[in-house]
Amino acid sequence: MRRAWLLCIPLIIGLAGCLKDDLDPAGLTSNPLDPDYNGPALIELVSDTARIVYSGPVHVDTVVEQTIHVRADLLAPGTDYTLYVTLVNTGEVFDYSSEFPPPEDRAYHHVVPGVSYCYDYQLKVQFSKTKVYRYCTTANP
Amino acid sequence: MIMVLRRFLLFLAWLPAVALIAQTSGELRLEIDPPTSFSYRLDHQFTMQRPELELLEGAHHFSFWAPQRNMVDTTITIAGGEARSLALRLPFSKEYLVYQRDLKAFRNDRQVMRLIPAVATGASLLYTSIRYSKMKKAHDRLDDDRQAYNEAASPNAITVLKSETIPSHEDEFDKARTGYLVAAGVTVLFAAATTYLYLRSAKTKKPVFIDTEKLRFDGLSWTPGTDGGEWTGGLTWNFSR
Numbered sequence: 244m245r246r247a248w249l250l251c252i253p254l255i256i257g258l259a260g261c262l263k264d265d266l267d268p269a270g271l272t273s274n275p276l277d278p279d280y281n282g283p284a285l286i287e288l289v290s291d292t293a294r295i296v297y298s299g300p301v302h303v304d305t306v307v308e309q310t311i312h313v314r315a316d317l318l319a320p321g322t323d324y325t326l327y328v329t330l331v332n333t334g335e336v337f338d339y340s341s342e343f344p345p346p347e348d349r350a351y352h353h354v355v356p357g358v359s360y361c362y363d364y365q366l367k368v369q370f371s372k373t374k375v376y377r378y379c380t381t382a383n384p
Numbered sequence: 385m386i387m388v389l390r391r392f393l394l395f396l397a398w399l400p401a402v403a404l405i406a407q408t409s410g411e412l413r414l415e416i417d418p419p420t421s422f423s424y425r426l427d428h429q430f431t432m433q434r435p436e437l438e439l440l441e442g443a444h445h446f447s448f449w450a451p452q453r454n455m456v457d458t459t460i461t462i463a464g465g466e467a468r469s470l471a472l473r474l475p476f477s478k479e480y481l482v483y484q485r486d487l488k489a490f491r492n493d494r495q496v497m498r499l500i501p502a503v504a505t506g507a508s509l510l511y512t513s514i515r516y517s518k519m520k521k522a523h524d525r526l527d528d529d530r531q532a533y534n535e536a537a538s539p540n541a542i543t544v545l546k547s548e549t550i551p552s553h554e555d556e557f558d559k560a561r562t563g564y565l566v567a568a569g570v571t572v573l574f575a576a577a578t579t580y581l582y583l584r585s586a587k588t589k590k591p592v593f594i595d596t597e598k599l600r601f602d603g604l605s606w607t608p609g610t611d612g613g614e615w616t617g618g619l620t621w622n623f624s625r
Contacts, residue, residue, distance in 0.1 A: 262519055262520060262523045262561070263555055263563070264523075264526065264557050264558065266526045266527075266529065266530055266550060266554065268546040268550045268551065269545075271530075271546060271550075273534070274534060274536055274542055276536060276537070276538060276539045276542055277533075277536075277539065277542045278539055278543060279540070279546075279547075300428050316568035319535075319537065322537065360475075362471060366540060368537070368538050369537065369540065369541075370540070370541075371538050371539040371540035371541075372539055372544070373539050
Protein backbone atom coordinates (compact mmCIF):
# COMPACT_ATOMS: atom_id res chain seq x y z
CA MET A 244 0.00 0.00 0.00
CA ARG A 245 2.70 2.44 1.11
CA ARG A 246 4.91 1.49 -1.83
CA ALA A 247 2.05 2.07 -4.25
CA TRP A 248 1.61 5.60 -2.94
CA LEU A 249 5.35 6.22 -3.06
CA LEU A 250 5.35 5.19 -6.72
CA CYS A 251 2.76 7.86 -7.43
CA ILE A 252 5.14 10.68 -6.55
CA PRO A 253 7.82 10.06 -9.24
CA LEU A 254 5.05 9.18 -11.66
CA ILE A 255 3.39 12.55 -11.12
CA ILE A 256 6.69 14.42 -11.31
CA GLY A 257 7.62 12.42 -14.40
CA LEU A 258 4.35 13.25 -16.11
CA ALA A 259 4.85 16.93 -15.35
CA GLY A 260 8.44 16.82 -16.61
CA CYS A 261 7.41 15.29 -19.92
CA LEU A 262 5.35 18.32 -20.80
CA LYS A 263 7.62 21.33 -20.79
CA ASP A 264 7.12 24.59 -22.60
CA ASP A 265 10.11 24.30 -24.91
CA LEU A 266 8.56 26.46 -27.63
CA ASP A 267 10.43 29.78 -27.67
CA PRO A 268 9.03 32.23 -30.26
CA ALA A 269 12.41 33.98 -30.41
CA GLY A 270 14.00 30.67 -31.26
CA LEU A 271 11.70 30.07 -34.21
CA THR A 272 13.79 31.32 -37.13
CA SER A 273 13.80 28.46 -39.58
CA ASN A 274 10.98 29.54 -41.90
CA PRO A 275 12.38 31.61 -44.84
CA LEU A 276 9.23 33.75 -44.79
CA ASP A 277 9.83 34.68 -41.16
CA PRO A 278 10.98 38.31 -40.74
CA ASP A 279 13.42 36.87 -38.15
CA TYR A 280 14.64 34.14 -40.49
CA ASN A 281 18.17 33.05 -39.69
CA GLY A 282 19.06 30.55 -42.39
CA PRO A 283 20.76 30.70 -45.77
CA ALA A 284 20.06 34.00 -47.53
CA LEU A 285 16.78 33.98 -49.39
CA ILE A 286 18.01 36.80 -51.67
CA GLU A 287 21.61 36.56 -52.78
CA LEU A 288 23.73 39.25 -54.33
CA VAL A 289 25.07 37.90 -57.61
CA SER A 290 27.04 40.94 -58.76
CA ASP A 291 27.33 44.71 -58.35
CA THR A 292 28.89 47.38 -60.48
CA ALA A 293 29.63 51.10 -60.52
CA ARG A 294 29.95 52.08 -64.12
CA ILE A 295 30.32 55.27 -66.12
CA VAL A 296 27.77 55.93 -68.83
CA TYR A 297 28.98 57.68 -71.95
CA SER A 298 27.06 59.31 -74.67
CA GLY A 299 29.62 59.06 -77.40
CA PRO A 300 32.80 60.47 -75.87
CA VAL A 301 30.85 62.45 -73.29
CA HIS A 302 30.62 61.18 -69.76
CA VAL A 303 26.93 61.67 -68.92
CA ASP A 304 26.32 59.56 -65.81
CA THR A 305 27.81 57.26 -63.21
CA VAL A 306 25.50 54.48 -61.99
CA VAL A 307 25.57 51.77 -59.32
CA GLU A 308 23.75 48.54 -60.14
CA GLN A 309 23.25 45.21 -58.42
CA THR A 310 22.12 41.84 -59.69
CA ILE A 311 20.40 39.52 -57.22
CA HIS A 312 19.09 35.96 -57.18
CA VAL A 313 16.04 34.74 -55.24
CA ARG A 314 16.50 31.30 -53.69
CA ALA A 315 13.07 30.00 -54.61
CA ASP A 316 14.24 26.53 -53.69
CA LEU A 317 14.10 27.56 -50.00
CA LEU A 318 10.39 28.34 -50.31
CA ALA A 319 7.56 25.85 -50.23
CA PRO A 320 6.66 24.67 -53.73
CA GLY A 321 4.06 26.88 -55.32
CA THR A 322 4.76 29.94 -53.19
CA ASP A 323 3.87 33.12 -55.07
CA TYR A 324 6.14 36.07 -54.38
CA THR A 325 7.19 39.41 -55.80
CA LEU A 326 10.21 41.55 -55.18
CA TYR A 327 10.16 44.66 -53.02
CA VAL A 328 13.24 46.87 -53.27
CA THR A 329 14.10 50.02 -51.39
CA LEU A 330 16.93 52.29 -52.45
CA VAL A 331 18.22 53.13 -49.03
CA ASN A 332 20.11 56.28 -50.04
CA THR A 333 17.14 57.91 -51.79
CA GLY A 334 14.18 56.19 -50.09
CA GLU A 335 12.77 55.21 -53.47
CA VAL A 336 10.65 52.03 -53.42
CA PHE A 337 10.20 49.50 -56.20
CA ASP A 338 7.17 47.40 -55.39
CA TYR A 339 6.70 44.83 -58.14
CA SER A 340 3.44 43.64 -56.71
CA SER A 341 1.71 47.02 -57.14
CA GLU A 342 -0.92 47.65 -59.74
CA PHE A 343 1.55 49.74 -61.71
CA PRO A 344 4.83 47.91 -61.54
CA PRO A 345 7.89 50.15 -61.45
CA PRO A 346 10.51 50.15 -64.23
CA GLU A 347 13.09 47.44 -64.20
CA ASP A 348 15.88 50.04 -64.00
CA ARG A 349 16.52 50.58 -60.29
CA ALA A 350 20.09 51.78 -60.51
CA TYR A 351 21.48 54.67 -58.53
CA HIS A 352 22.27 57.50 -61.00
CA HIS A 353 24.82 60.29 -60.74
CA VAL A 354 26.53 58.63 -57.87
CA VAL A 355 29.40 60.25 -56.03
CA PRO A 356 32.63 58.26 -56.17
CA GLY A 357 33.61 56.74 -52.86
CA VAL A 358 30.05 56.79 -51.44
CA SER A 359 28.33 53.55 -50.45
CA TYR A 360 24.94 52.89 -52.06
CA CYS A 361 22.65 50.34 -50.47
CA TYR A 362 19.63 48.33 -51.52
CA ASP A 363 17.10 46.65 -49.23
CA TYR A 364 15.61 43.55 -50.83
CA GLN A 365 12.52 41.78 -49.59
CA LEU A 366 10.04 39.29 -50.96
CA LYS A 367 6.37 40.10 -50.77
CA VAL A 368 4.17 37.09 -50.11
CA GLN A 369 0.44 37.46 -49.58
CA PHE A 370 0.73 41.22 -49.01
CA SER A 371 3.42 40.95 -46.34
CA LYS A 372 7.16 41.23 -46.53
CA THR A 373 9.98 38.89 -45.56
CA LYS A 374 13.26 39.71 -43.90
CA VAL A 375 15.30 42.62 -45.30
CA TYR A 376 18.49 41.73 -47.13
CA ARG A 377 20.69 44.80 -47.46
CA TYR A 378 23.56 44.88 -49.92
CA CYS A 379 25.77 47.96 -50.38
CA THR A 380 28.07 48.89 -53.20
CA THR A 381 30.70 51.62 -53.06
CA ALA A 382 30.81 53.83 -56.10
CA ASN A 383 34.33 53.27 -57.42
CA PRO A 384 34.00 53.36 -61.20
CA MET B 385 -43.25 -67.12 56.76
CA ILE B 386 -40.07 -66.30 54.92
CA MET B 387 -42.01 -66.15 51.70
CA VAL B 388 -44.43 -63.67 53.23
CA LEU B 389 -41.57 -61.55 54.56
CA ARG B 390 -39.85 -61.59 51.18
CA ARG B 391 -43.05 -60.47 49.43
CA PHE B 392 -43.46 -57.69 52.00
CA LEU B 393 -39.88 -56.46 51.45
CA LEU B 394 -40.40 -56.58 47.70
CA PHE B 395 -43.56 -54.51 48.14
CA LEU B 396 -41.64 -51.97 50.22
CA ALA B 397 -38.97 -51.72 47.54
CA TRP B 398 -41.55 -51.08 44.86
CA LEU B 399 -43.40 -48.41 46.84
CA PRO B 400 -41.31 -45.37 45.62
CA ALA B 401 -41.55 -46.53 42.01
CA VAL B 402 -45.27 -46.95 42.31
CA ALA B 403 -45.49 -43.52 43.90
CA LEU B 404 -43.44 -42.12 41.01
CA ILE B 405 -45.66 -43.75 38.44
CA ALA B 406 -48.67 -42.37 40.24
CA GLN B 407 -47.23 -38.80 39.98
CA THR B 408 -48.71 -37.13 36.91
CA SER B 409 -46.82 -34.90 34.47
CA GLY B 410 -47.55 -31.76 32.51
CA GLU B 411 -46.33 -30.20 29.27
CA LEU B 412 -44.37 -26.99 28.96
CA ARG B 413 -43.89 -25.09 25.74
CA LEU B 414 -41.09 -22.50 25.67
CA GLU B 415 -41.38 -19.40 23.51
CA ILE B 416 -38.04 -17.75 24.01
CA ASP B 417 -36.55 -14.79 22.21
CA PRO B 418 -34.15 -15.55 20.49
CA PRO B 419 -36.13 -18.58 19.27
CA THR B 420 -33.34 -20.78 17.87
CA SER B 421 -30.14 -20.14 19.76
CA PHE B 422 -31.24 -20.29 23.38
CA SER B 423 -30.24 -22.97 25.90
CA TYR B 424 -31.55 -23.67 29.34
CA ARG B 425 -30.59 -25.71 32.36
CA LEU B 426 -33.35 -27.58 34.04
CA ASP B 427 -33.28 -27.98 37.77
CA HIS B 428 -29.54 -27.12 37.88
CA GLN B 429 -28.74 -30.39 36.15
CA PHE B 430 -29.64 -30.81 32.52
CA THR B 431 -28.66 -28.46 29.74
CA MET B 432 -31.16 -28.57 26.90
CA GLN B 433 -32.40 -26.72 23.82
CA ARG B 434 -35.78 -28.38 23.26
CA PRO B 435 -38.67 -25.92 23.06
CA GLU B 436 -41.21 -28.47 24.30
CA LEU B 437 -40.82 -30.80 27.24
CA GLU B 438 -42.86 -32.95 29.55
CA LEU B 439 -42.18 -32.49 33.25
CA LEU B 440 -43.40 -34.00 36.45
CA GLU B 441 -45.83 -31.82 38.29
CA GLY B 442 -44.30 -29.45 40.76
CA ALA B 443 -41.84 -26.55 40.75
CA HIS B 444 -38.92 -26.66 38.36
CA HIS B 445 -35.99 -24.32 38.13
CA PHE B 446 -34.89 -23.00 34.75
CA SER B 447 -31.79 -21.03 33.82
CA PHE B 448 -32.18 -19.58 30.34
CA TRP B 449 -29.35 -18.21 28.26
CA ALA B 450 -28.58 -17.32 24.64
CA PRO B 451 -25.47 -15.89 23.01
CA GLN B 452 -25.14 -12.14 23.67
CA ARG B 453 -28.01 -12.29 26.17
CA ASN B 454 -28.25 -12.21 29.93
CA MET B 455 -28.85 -15.41 31.85
CA VAL B 456 -32.34 -15.48 33.37
CA ASP B 457 -33.31 -17.75 36.30
CA THR B 458 -36.92 -18.59 36.95
CA THR B 459 -39.01 -21.25 38.63
CA ILE B 460 -42.04 -22.68 36.90
CA THR B 461 -44.66 -24.79 38.58
CA ILE B 462 -46.08 -27.57 36.44
CA ALA B 463 -49.57 -28.80 37.11
CA GLY B 464 -50.32 -32.44 36.34
CA GLY B 465 -52.13 -33.11 33.08
CA GLU B 466 -51.96 -29.53 31.95
CA ALA B 467 -50.08 -27.85 29.15
CA ARG B 468 -48.68 -24.40 29.64
CA SER B 469 -46.34 -22.12 27.83
CA LEU B 470 -43.66 -19.69 28.86
CA ALA B 471 -42.91 -16.62 26.78
CA LEU B 472 -39.65 -14.94 27.69
CA ARG B 473 -37.43 -12.41 26.03
CA LEU B 474 -33.81 -12.69 27.12
CA PRO B 475 -32.36 -9.21 27.49
CA PHE B 476 -29.05 -8.34 25.84
CA SER B 477 -26.14 -8.54 28.24
CA LYS B 478 -24.40 -5.39 29.38
CA GLU B 479 -21.09 -6.68 27.98
CA TYR B 480 -22.70 -7.16 24.56
CA LEU B 481 -24.18 -3.66 24.58
CA VAL B 482 -20.78 -2.24 25.53
CA TYR B 483 -19.20 -4.38 22.82
CA GLN B 484 -21.73 -3.10 20.26
CA ARG B 485 -21.01 0.49 21.30
CA ASP B 486 -17.25 -0.07 21.09
CA LEU B 487 -17.59 -1.85 17.75
CA LYS B 488 -19.64 1.00 16.32
CA ALA B 489 -17.06 3.51 17.56
CA PHE B 490 -14.30 1.35 16.10
CA ARG B 491 -16.04 1.19 12.71
CA ASN B 492 -16.72 4.93 12.74
CA ASP B 493 -13.09 5.63 13.60
CA ARG B 494 -11.93 3.29 10.86
CA GLN B 495 -14.25 4.98 8.42
CA VAL B 496 -12.86 8.36 9.36
CA MET B 497 -9.26 7.12 9.32
CA ARG B 498 -9.44 5.08 6.12
CA LEU B 499 -12.46 5.59 3.93
CA ILE B 500 -12.70 9.39 4.00
CA PRO B 501 -8.96 10.01 3.31
CA ALA B 502 -9.01 7.34 0.59
CA VAL B 503 -12.05 8.93 -1.05
CA ALA B 504 -10.44 12.37 -0.77
CA THR B 505 -7.23 11.04 -2.32
CA GLY B 506 -9.18 9.33 -5.08
CA ALA B 507 -11.10 12.52 -5.83
CA SER B 508 -7.86 14.49 -5.79
CA LEU B 509 -6.27 11.95 -8.12
CA LEU B 510 -9.23 12.29 -10.47
CA TYR B 511 -8.97 16.07 -10.36
CA THR B 512 -5.21 15.80 -11.00
CA SER B 513 -5.83 13.63 -14.04
CA ILE B 514 -8.31 16.22 -15.35
CA ARG B 515 -5.72 18.95 -14.80
CA TYR B 516 -3.12 16.79 -16.54
CA SER B 517 -5.47 16.35 -19.46
CA LYS B 518 -5.87 20.13 -19.71
CA MET B 519 -2.12 20.62 -19.52
CA LYS B 520 -1.64 17.98 -22.23
CA LYS B 521 -4.14 19.78 -24.47
CA ALA B 522 -2.35 23.10 -23.89
CA HIS B 523 0.96 21.41 -24.73
CA ASP B 524 -0.56 19.90 -27.87
CA ARG B 525 -1.65 23.38 -28.92
CA LEU B 526 1.97 24.53 -28.66
CA ASP B 527 3.02 21.57 -30.78
CA ASP B 528 0.39 22.58 -33.31
CA ASP B 529 1.78 26.12 -33.25
CA ARG B 530 5.26 24.81 -34.00
CA GLN B 531 3.83 22.84 -36.93
CA ALA B 532 1.89 25.92 -38.07
CA TYR B 533 5.11 27.95 -38.00
CA ASN B 534 6.93 25.46 -40.16
CA GLU B 535 4.07 25.39 -42.65
CA ALA B 536 3.22 29.11 -42.55
CA ALA B 537 2.87 30.51 -46.07
CA SER B 538 3.13 34.22 -45.37
CA PRO B 539 5.30 36.53 -43.25
CA ASN B 540 2.21 38.13 -41.73
CA ALA B 541 0.88 34.74 -40.59
CA ILE B 542 4.25 34.06 -38.95
CA THR B 543 4.26 37.45 -37.24
CA VAL B 544 0.76 36.92 -35.85
CA LEU B 545 1.70 33.42 -34.77
CA LYS B 546 4.85 34.54 -32.96
CA SER B 547 3.52 37.75 -31.44
CA GLU B 548 -0.02 36.72 -30.46
CA THR B 549 -0.97 33.09 -30.86
CA ILE B 550 2.08 31.40 -29.35
CA PRO B 551 2.38 33.77 -26.33
CA SER B 552 -1.33 33.29 -25.65
CA HIS B 553 -0.98 29.51 -25.83
CA GLU B 554 2.13 29.67 -23.66
CA ASP B 555 0.16 31.55 -21.00
CA GLU B 556 -2.55 28.91 -21.15
CA PHE B 557 0.04 26.15 -20.86
CA ASP B 558 1.72 27.86 -17.90
CA LYS B 559 -1.63 28.19 -16.11
CA ALA B 560 -2.54 24.59 -16.90
CA ARG B 561 0.87 23.42 -15.68
CA THR B 562 0.57 25.42 -12.46
CA GLY B 563 -2.90 24.00 -11.88
CA TYR B 564 -1.63 20.50 -12.50
CA LEU B 565 1.34 20.88 -10.16
CA VAL B 566 -0.90 22.25 -7.39
CA ALA B 567 -3.36 19.39 -7.88
CA ALA B 568 -0.50 16.87 -7.95
CA GLY B 569 0.96 18.35 -4.77
CA VAL B 570 -2.38 18.14 -3.01
CA THR B 571 -2.76 14.56 -4.19
CA VAL B 572 0.67 13.64 -2.84
CA LEU B 573 -0.22 15.25 0.50
CA PHE B 574 -3.53 13.40 0.59
CA ALA B 575 -1.80 10.16 -0.29
CA ALA B 576 0.74 10.66 2.49
CA ALA B 577 -2.02 11.54 4.97
CA THR B 578 -4.04 8.50 3.88
CA THR B 579 -1.04 6.23 4.30
CA TYR B 580 -0.30 7.67 7.71
CA LEU B 581 -3.90 7.34 8.90
CA TYR B 582 -4.18 3.86 7.44
CA LEU B 583 -1.09 2.67 9.27
CA ARG B 584 -2.21 4.41 12.44
CA SER B 585 -5.66 2.88 12.29
CA ALA B 586 -4.10 -0.55 11.77
CA LYS B 587 -2.67 -0.29 15.28
CA THR B 588 -6.14 0.10 16.80
CA LYS B 589 -7.44 -3.31 17.81
CA LYS B 590 -10.93 -4.39 16.91
CA PRO B 591 -13.13 -4.91 20.00
CA VAL B 592 -13.66 -8.54 20.94
CA PHE B 593 -16.83 -9.77 22.58
CA ILE B 594 -16.33 -12.14 25.51
CA ASP B 595 -19.61 -13.61 26.55
CA THR B 596 -19.23 -13.77 30.36
CA GLU B 597 -22.87 -14.77 30.67
CA LYS B 598 -22.02 -17.98 28.83
CA LEU B 599 -19.34 -18.75 31.38
CA ARG B 600 -21.86 -18.10 34.13
CA PHE B 601 -24.42 -20.28 32.37
CA ASP B 602 -22.05 -23.15 31.64
CA GLY B 603 -20.83 -23.45 35.19
CA LEU B 604 -20.61 -27.16 36.01
CA SER B 605 -23.35 -29.10 34.27
CA TRP B 606 -24.24 -32.38 32.70
CA THR B 607 -25.27 -32.26 29.09
CA PRO B 608 -27.14 -35.39 28.02
CA GLY B 609 -26.27 -36.70 24.57
CA THR B 610 -26.73 -39.74 22.33
CA ASP B 611 -23.53 -41.30 23.64
CA GLY B 612 -24.29 -40.63 27.26
CA GLY B 613 -23.63 -36.88 27.53
CA GLU B 614 -20.81 -34.88 29.02
CA TRP B 615 -19.85 -32.65 31.92
CA THR B 616 -19.07 -29.07 31.10
CA GLY B 617 -17.56 -26.55 33.44
CA GLY B 618 -16.73 -22.87 33.45
CA LEU B 619 -14.73 -20.67 35.76
CA THR B 620 -15.35 -16.92 35.90
CA TRP B 621 -12.86 -14.51 37.37
CA ASN B 622 -13.23 -10.78 37.01
CA PHE B 623 -9.71 -9.39 36.82
CA SER B 624 -10.93 -5.82 36.96
CA ARG B 625 -11.84 -6.14 40.61
